[in-house]
Amino acid sequence: MRTLTKLALVLIPTITLSMTATAHDPAMHAKEADKADCSKIDHSKMDMDDPVAVAMMKKCMKQDEAAKKSMEDMDHSKMKDDDNEHNH
C-alpha cells in the first residue's frame, strides 16, 4: 500500500506536468508582425498624385486612429500614480 501511495505521488504530478507540454501553442513561434514605422516618413515631401504616398498616408492614419482609440478605451482610473510612489 505504501509503495502504491509513493508511486501515485510521483506519477500523478509527472503525468500532469507532461500534459502541459502538449498545450504549447505553435503560434507562439510565428514571426511577430511589425507595425508600420511612420516616424521616418516626411509628409511635406509627399506627392499626393503618387499612389505610394497616398497608400502610406492611409496606412499611417489608420494606425494613428487605432492607437488613439486604444488610449481612449483604457481605464485610466486603474493606472498607478507614479508621483505618489516616488513620494513614499
Added chain:
Amino acid sequence: MKIVKLLLLFAVLGIGATATVMYSGVVNVAADEPHSELVYWLLEETRENAIKKAAQAIDVPDLSEPELLLTGGVDYEFMCSGCHLKPGQSESDMSLGLYPSSPNLTIANKEHEGHEHDDDIQAARKNFWVIKHGIKASGMPAWGKTHDDQRIWAMVAFIKQLPTLTPEQYQVLSAIE
C-alpha cells in the same frame, strides 16, 4: 511496309532510350549544379513563350489605386519576399538556393535579362498569370488556389511599384494594420 517497320523500330529505340535515362538515375537534378547553357536556354525560352501565350488574353485593370498597394504589400511581405527579396536586400537563403533562381523583384522588370522590351501591360499580364498559376517544378507556387483574382492583382500592383520603393516606404506598406 519497310517504312512502317523502320518507324516502329525508331519508336521502340526511343522508348528504350527514355526508359534507360529515367531508371538509370544518370540525370543530375541537383539545384546547386546548373544546367548547361544550351539546356538552360531551351527551358527558359519554352517557359517564357508558354507564359506569354497563356497570359495574352488577360485584361489588366487599373493598378494605380492606392488601396491595392496596402493589400499587395502585406501579402508580398509574407508570401513573396523570402524568395523575391525586398528593398535593401540583395539575396536570401531561398534566392541563393533555388534553381532556376527566383527573379529579384526589387529591380525594374526591364533590367531583367530577356525582358528589356516588355511594356507595363505585358509585364502585369505575365506577373498575374505566374502568381495565379505558378510554374511547374520551379518552386513558384500557384497562389490562385488560395487567393482570389482581386488579391493577386493587388500583388501585381505592388510589384509594379516595388523597384521604386525605399526600405522605409516598403516597411510602411508591408506592415500589418
